[in-house]
Amino acid sequence: MRLDQTLIAEMIKPGTRVLDIGSGDGALIDHLFHYRGCDARGIEINMKLVTLSVAHGLPVVHGDADHDLAYYSDHAFDYVVLQRTLQAVERPREVLRQMLRIGRYAIVSFPNFGHWQLRLKLLLNGRMPTTAVWCKPWYETPNIHPCTIRDFFALCHQDGYTIEKWMAVNEEGESAPWRRSVCLANLFGEQALFLLRR
Amino acid sequence: MDSITPLTIGEHRLARFPEGLTLDCGKHLAPIDVAYCTYGQLSHQRDNAILICHAFTGDQYVAETHPLTGKPGWWERMVGVGKPIDTDKFFVICSNVLGGCMGSTGPMSIHEDGTKREPWGTDFPPITIRDMVRAQCKLVRYLGIDKLFAVIGGSMGGMQVLEWTVTYPKMMLAAIPIATAPFHSAQNIAFNEVGRQAIIADPDWRSGRYWHEGVVPARGLAVARMMAHITYLSEKALMRKFGRRVREGGSSGNKFTGNFIGHIPLFGDIFEVESYLHYQGSSFVRRFDANSYLTITRAMDWFDLASDYDGELTVAFSGTSVLFCVISFSSDWLFPTSAARILVRALNQATANVSFVEIETDKGHDAFLLDEPDLDRTIRGFLRGVAEHVGLY
Numbered sequence: 001m002r003l004d005q006t007l008i009a010e011m012i013k014p015g016t017r018v019l020d021i022g023s024g025d026g027a028l029i030d031h032l033f034h035y036r037g038c039d040a041r042g043i044e045i046n047m048k049l050v051t052l053s054v055a056h057g058l059p060v061v062h063g064d065a066d067h068d069l070a071y072y073s074d075h076a077f078d079y080v081v082l083q084r085t086l087q088a089v090e091r092p093r094e095v096l097r098q099m100l101r102i103g104r105y106a107i108v109s110f111p112n113f114g115h116w117q118l119r120l121k122l123l124l125n126g127r128m129p130t131t132a133v134w135c136k137p138w139y140e141t142p143n144i145h146p147c148t149i150r151d152f153f154a155l156c157h158q159d160g161y162t163i164e165k166w167m168a169v170n171e172e173g174e175s176a177p178w179r180r181s182v183c184l185a186n187l188f189g190e191q192a193l194f195l196l197r198r
Numbered sequence: 199m200d201s202i203t204p205l206t207i208g209e210h211r212l213a214r215f216p217e218g219l220t221l222d223c224g225k226h227l228a229p230i231d232v233a234y235c236t237y238g239q240l241s242h243q244r245d246n247a248i249l250i251c252h253a254f255t256g257d258q259y260v261a262e263t264h265p266l267t268g269k270p271g272w273w274e275r276m277v278g279v280g281k282p283i284d285t286d287k288f289f290v291i292c293s294n295v296l297g298g299c300m301g302s303t304g305p306m307s308i309h310e311d312g313t314k315r316e317p318w319g320t321d322f323p324p325i326t327i328r329d330m331v332r333a334q335c336k337l338v339r340y341l342g343i344d345k346l347f348a349v350i351g352g353s354m355g356g357m358q359v360l361e362w363t364v365t366y367p368k369m370m371l372a373a374i375p376i377a378t379a380p381f382h383s384a385q386n387i388a389f390n391e392v393g394r395q396a397i398i399a400d401p402d403w404r405s406g407r408y409w410h411e412g413v414v415p416a417r418g419l420a421v422a423r424m425m426a427h428i429t430y431l432s433e434k435a436l437m438r439k440f441g442r443r444v445r446e447g448g449s450s451g452n453k454f455t456g457n458f459i460g461h462i463p464l465f466g467d468i469f470e471v472e473s474y475l476h477y478q479g480s481s482f483v484r485r486f487d488a489n490s491y492l493t494i495t496r497a498m499d500w501f502d503l504a505s506d507y508d509g510e511l512t513v514a515f516s517g518t519s520v521l522f523c524v525i526s527f528s529s530d531w532l533f534p535t536s537a538a539r540i541l542v543r544a545l546n547q548a549t550a551n552v553s554f555v556e557i558e559t560d561k562g563h564d565a566f567l568l569d570e571p572d573l574d575r576t577i578r579g580f581l582r583g584v585a586e587h588v589g590l591y
Binding site: 039041047050051053054055056057058059060061062063068071072073076 | 546
């Protein structure tokens with residue numbers, strides 16, 4: 001399990017119901033089931049990963065954030081998790097709304113487009129910046145809605161979501177020490193992790 | 199044209215229920231026989247039983263040589279020692295459906311009505327998928343099992359699995375509906391109707407009393423089977439298996455060809471795909487009863503899980519504790535993935551515990567019976583997950 005997944009798991013109270021959107025190989029739900037006694041389920045768009053997860057005995061359905069969340073009922077879960085995917089969905093604002101309709105809490109992680117390297121590269125080269133996190137050229141990237149940490153704060157404010165917790169995370173998934181200042185986190189955090197409440 | 203020996207019921211392992219069953223149509227059918235096979239050992243706690251529901255023209259001979267055809271069991275690659283449904287771990291039950299022709303009460307069964315003693319034939323009452331499931335439930339209780347570990351089935355077997363989950367949800371832990379749908383679509387019904395019309399158009403059907411005169415509506419039944427068989431395959435699979443290859447000199451002396459299905463001599467050569475369908479048709483009539491065909495296709499047509507819940511599929515599953523694993527195949531156009539998705543979305547809305555896999559294959563609807571490693575992995579892994587979930591093993 002990636003380190004940021006450990007951070008996510010630590011945000012989740014034991015014995016709760018969790019929906020992991022984009023569950024990948026199922027590492028997080030497997031962990032939540034075995035070590036935190038959660039009723040954890042997944043949605044994954046990649047059929048190979050779905051089959052892999054189900055073959056490991058994990059409850060995962062084939063589906064995606066944009067099209068399948070509408071079919072879940074209100075308050076069905078305690079936590080709805082979206083890992084490193086918000087920037088790749090068609091309608092991020094709607095996905096966030098759905099997450100907080102289905103779950104009491106939403107846990108969202110995304111790569112921060114405000115990182116200093118990206119800013120500097122765009123400024124100096126005048127070309128779409130690529131880094132270890134943003135590694136694909138503009139014509140191939142699935143990341144169609146990049147945002148910065150400050151952008152995300154603004155959206156949460158606009159849509160009335162309470163931010164219970166937030167942190168900047170580096171690429172390895174370790175929590176980075178920029179919690180006191182949004183501006184510094186936005187400059188130095190490679191990834192962001194938020195715990196939201198309705 | 200050769201005459202076909204009329205099908206005899208033969209010897210099967212039976213459970214008889216003298217009290218019978220009140221059917222959905224309101225009629226009471228008594229006594230009823232349920233013919234079944236079992237594999238593996240029932241555990242001391244009686245918690246390792248898996249019920250397998252067979253498809254339309256299948257039967258209870260899942261994992262042993264068929265007594266009539268001499269062929270291997272229809273799911274021998276899935277059920278057995280060390281197989282995905284492992285008979286070292288599980289006690290596997292499969293019964294012939296009510297209305298079938300392999301020992302369970304159906305149109306071929308002898309009906310005693312006052313002085314008359316003859317097969318039911320077309321007087322056999324209409325049955326539903328739920329009636330089939332009620333008969334299976336009797337068998338499960340008769341075998342001393344209060345709660346099944348899982349109910350598994352493909353196609354019409356999948357309909358029975360779904361019916362189990364709404365009729366007896368407390369009697370099962372898990373459900374694996376494969377290549378199926380929560381209702382029979384207009385297209386499904388249309389194909390069934392063509393099959394039925396082929397049977398009743400055969401002069402040998404004799405208004406359903408063919409048994410009375412020692413004949414079989416073989417041509418009609420074979421045509422029905424041929425047409426249905428096309429719906430079980432995909433265009434790609436047919437092309438891959440047969441292409442446009444031709445068998446010279448038509449069908450005479452061809453091991454693939456049933457004698458009673460007329461090759462059209464005008465055409466001369468015969469395409470391999472035609473020859474294959476002739477074979478499928480001719481072998482089918484030797485093991486299946488025409489009136490059963492009519493009864494069971496009708497039961498499928500009436501299948502609509504949501505019909506008792508004002509059309510709300512979600513309500514049918516509300517509060518369910520059953521663990522679901524829904525499986526579809528990408529090239530199945532008879533029970534397409536879109537139908538499975540309707541089911542999965544309803545289950546999600548009901549907050550059911552559900553896994554859903556669409557398996558990539560070009561083999562069409564029949565893929566659930568064929569070599570699909572992803573299907574094996576999915577079933578094996580899901581069953582292990584369920585065992586872990588409930589703390590078994």
